[in-house]
Every structure is written in structure tokens, then in C-alpha cells.
């Protein structure tokens with residue numbers, strides 16, 4: 001068997017190589033466009049300012065609404081409204097997520113007349129203590145998440161949620 005490459009074969013190989021290069025050169029930007037926003041890490045400040053003055057926070061939880069500006073969700077940027085239950089434990093400002101650990105409804109402080117010093121979830125009667133601990137015998141299976149908190153120029157700034165650090 002001859003190992004010689006005919007002129008026709010050489011031309012075929014060359015055209016396949018050039019064609020493959022051109023296809024991959026055209027496809028790379030498209031693949032990058034499709035994947036890049038998903039892989040990109042969110043940059044910038046992680047803490048969001050609120051209108052809540054730290055000095056005005058007491059040991060009774062208050063609802064604090066805040067907006068995350070230009071939240072990037074893959075290809076889209078939008079403002080996202082959020083809420084926290086904020087109170088003071090000693091000198092420390094604590095902020096809890098209102099998202100119920102049962103099926104994700106929103107809990108409210110003092111909303112159940114028979115248990116005024118608890119968070120109450122209206123969806124299935126879930127209840128939590130002030131520090132977010134879920135009350136046994138009610139549907140939620142874990143404590144409310146906690147926000148990272150920073151005090152900047154006297155105002156409460158809120159970061160990401162994390163697992164509750166207050167409940168032992």
C-alpha cells in the first residue's frame with residue numbers, strides 16, 4: 001500500500017483544515033456569548049444600604065424593605081425588592097430573612113394574636129422564635145436564614161443571607 005498522498009487528497013485535507021478553522025472561529029464568540037453571563041461572578045459591593053438607622057433599632061423586630069439595584073441575573077439586570085426583620089440583640093443588629101423554611105411564604109412578626117412574640121407564617125401556620133428558631137410541631141424544619149449586617153454611617157446595610165448563626 002502506498003503512503004503517498006495524492007494531489008486530490010492533499011487538497012481535501014487542506015480544505016477541511018481551513019473549513020474547520022473558520023467554523024470554530026465563527027462559533028467561539030457565539031459560545032462565549034451563551035455561556036459567559038452564567039459563569040461570570042457577581043462583582044461590586046455585596047452590601048445594600050437600607051433606610052433603617054441603627055440607633056432606632058430596638059429589641060422588637062421591625063420590617064425593613066430594601067432594593068437591590070441592577071441585580072444581574074444571567075443576561076438581565078433588574079431591581080429586586082427584598083425584606084428583612086431587624087432587631088437588636090444587646091448592641092448587635094440582627095437581620096433575619098422573612099422566607100419561611102417550609103415552602104417559602106413570607107413570615108411576619110407578631111401576626112398571630114395567640115403568639116404575639118413570634119414570627120408567623122400564614123400559609124400553613126409555621127412559627128418561629130425571635131432569633132428565627134423554628135418552633136417544633138409547626139411545619140418549618142429549620143430556622144430562618146440570617147443576613148450579613150454592616151452599619152455604615154449609622155445606617156443598616158444588608159448583605160447576603162447565610163444559615164442562621166443564632167440558633168444553637
Ligand code: FES
Pocket residue numbers: 100101102103104105121122123124125126139140
Ligand atoms: S410555607 Fe410557611 S408554614 Fe408552610
